[in-house]
Amino acid sequence: MTAAPPTDGVLVDRYGRVARDLRVSLTDKCNLRCTYCMPAEGLPWLAGPQLLTDDEIVRLVRLAVRHLGVTEVRFTGGEPLIRPGLVGIVAAVAALEPRPRISLTTNGLGLDRLAPALRAAGLDRVNVSLDTLDAARFARLTRRDRLADVLAGLAGAVAAGLSPVKINTVLMRGVNDDEAPALLRFALAHGYELRFIEQMPLDAQHGWDRSTMVTAAEILAALRTGFDLSPDPARRGAAPAETWLVDGGPALVGVIGSVTRPFCGDCDRTRLTADGQVRACLFATEESDLRGALRAGADDEELARRWRTAMWGKRAGHGIDDPAFLQPARPMSAIGG
Ligand code: SF4
Secondary structure, X not given: OOOOOOOOOOEEOOOOOEEOEEEEEOOOOOOOXXXXXXXXXXXXXXXXXXXXXXXXXXXXXXXXXXXXXOOEEEEEOOOHHHOOOHHHHHHHHHOOOOOOEEEXXXXXXXHHHHHHHHHHHOOOEEEEEXXXXXXXXXXXXXXXXXXXXXXXXXXXXXXXXXXXXXXXXXXXXXXXXXHHHHHHHHHHXXXXXXXXXXXXXXXXXXXXXXXXXXXXXXXHHHHOOOOOEEEOOXXXXXXXXXXXXXXXXXXXXXXXXXXXXXXXXXXOEEEEOOOXXXXXXXXXXXXXXXXXXXXXXXXXXXXXXXXXHHHHOOOOOOOOOOOOOOOXXXXXXXXXX
C-alpha cells in the first residue's frame, strides 16, 4: 500500500491499481423505465445548470487523457444517445492526442439513426442493453414497447462499422432467466458479443434482492444446456467479463459476475458523473466535486490533483458481502455502466 496520493502522473489508488478506463455519464435521463433500474414515473432529474456542458466534459476528458493516463473513454448515461451534443463530444475526444479508444453503452433507441454519424465522429465500439427477445416481455421489463427499435439499433451499429457490437443482458429469476440460450443463439447468428451481467444493488428503489439475482454459475449452467463452453485462452486483464469460447470458438460469451465473482482487485475504472463528480468505484458512497472547482476557475493542475486524490482513496472492493454494506445514494441511472 503506497503512503500518499501521487502529485503527478497516472490515477493510482492506495492498492496500486491504475485507472486507465474513464466512464463518463452524459445524462441521468433515460427514455426507458427498466423495472430493475427506476420507477415508472422516472426520477427527479438533475437540473440543467448542474449538468456539465459539452465543453466542460471535453476539457475534463482531455485532462484525463493527456495528464492522468486514461486510454479508454466510455460514454454512458442514463441514456447517452439523448444527449444533444453527443456526436460533437465524441469528435472532440477522438481528436485528442494520444487518441483514446472510445465506446458507448446505450439502450439502442435511435442508434440506427445515429450510428453513422457517431462512427464518422470516431466512436469505435458499442454495448447495447437487451434483456429479452420477446416483445411483450420487453414492454413489461422496460415499460416501453420498443424491442424492434433496439434490434434496429443493433443492426444499425454493425452497418455503420462499429466493432465489436456487444449486448449487455441482465437476467432476473422468474423474469427472463429462461432466455439465456436463446439470447446466445441470437447473438451468434448476428455476430454480436453477448455479456450477461449479474444484477447489482444499484437500483433507484433500493429493492435489490440477492435471491432474485441469477448468479454467474447459474448463467453458465443454463448456457451449457445448449452450448459447449471452454475457457477463453486470451488474457482477461482488467476486463469485467470472464469470457468463454462457444462450441470451440472463435465466438465468445461473457459473464460479469460483479456480485459472486468480484474483479475489484484488477479494477482500472474511474467515473465522471453528468454533474461533474468523480466516483472512484461504481459502489462509492463518496464523490469528489470537479464541477465546482472548474467553474470557480481551477486550472488543470488543480483539477488533476483533485482527481488523483479522489482515486487514491478508492476502497479495495465493492463490499456487497460486508454486513455494513451501504448501497450508494446515487442510482445506476445517474452513474452509468
Ligand atoms: S465494484 Fe468498484 S472496485 Fe469493483 S470492479 Fe466495479 S468499479 Fe471496480
